[in-house]
Amino acid sequence: MRASLGAAYDLGYHGGWCSKYRRPVLGGRVKDRLEGLIRVKGGEHGWGIVAVEVTPGRVRLLDEPYSKNSPSCVAGRFKGFISRHLRAEFAHLRSSLPALWSRSCFVATVGVVSAETVRRSIETRYEWAAMGGGRA
Structure with missing residues (x-):
């Protein structure tokens, strides 16, 4: 639970985005480096980072931003910050892709399902997939 002037809220965003193509x-x-940058950007804004999953072509994230931050704003800030730093540090990302991220992203608020359930889902995704539960 967080509080600001005149508001108390418990807000979590479960989001994800993919690399270009x-x-x-x-x-x-x-x-x-990407995982570290997510924590840096979250710290800059005071957003709590609950769980991060990075696969070769996708990022999944559970964060707890302030109520004034829209889901698209949060995803956009992460994507822009990470892209700028990774493309500056890793030359192969500049030469192999016109942009690091696809234009789209997925964001859902965590409400009916607890943040703890989403965190466990992110952390155990590969265990579930290995048991035949679906795509990883």
Whole structure:
């Protein structure tokens, strides 16, 4: 639960976005740096980062922003900040892709399902998929 002047709220966003053309460019050192950048950007704005999953072509995130931050604003801030830093640090991301991210993103508010349930879903996704539960 968070509070600001005149408001109390418990808000979480479960979001995700893909690399341009879903190319598998988010592995190894890029993945490690990307996770760090997410935590840096979240810290800059005071957004709580609950869970992060980075696969070679996709990022999934559960964060707790302030109530004044719209879902598209939060996703856009993360995508722009991360793209600028990763493309400056890793030359292969500049040469192999015209842009790091696709234009779209997915964002859902966490409400009916608890934030803890979404966090467990993000952390155990591959275990579930290995048991035949679906795509990873």
